[in-house]
Amino acid sequence: MNIHKGDNVQIMAGKDRGKRGKVLDIEMKKSKILIQGLNLFKKHKKPTKQGEKGETISVSRYLSVSSALLVCSSCDKPSRIGYKDEGGKKVRYCKKCQAII
Numbered sequence: 001m002n003i004h005k006g007d008n009v010q011i012m013a014g015k016d017r018g019k020r021g022k023v024l025d026i027e028m029k030k031s032k033i034l035i036q037g038l039n040l041f042k043k044h045k046k047p048t049k050q051g052e053k054g055e056t057i058s059v060s061r062y063l064s065v066s067s068a069l070l071v072c073s074s075c076d077k078p079s080r081i082g083y084k085d086e087g088g089k090k091v092r093y094c095k096k097c098q099a100i101i
């Protein structure tokens, strides 16, 4: 998993293809990510109190990390990420522009 919480990613597949958003949460075990305001699904909310109306709300759903790419903060393009050793520390770098991100 090379995407972290708070990263900007671009969705590369599905109905939100080409859209960008911030990663809010990650499910390591399932390799899924939750992106702010993207991959929205309508959910019907039942009235909780008597006399209240049910409503339809949009919620973001987790999507597979394989359908999103990290947006490089340096070249502003969705990029494949590599890892390299930088002074004993493992850092991510953009395979397009080689910048450490």
Ligand SMILES: [Zn+2]
Pocket (backbone or CB within 6 Å): 072, 073, 074, 075, 076, 077, 079, 094, 095, 096, 097, 098, 099
């Ligand atoms: Zn780059």
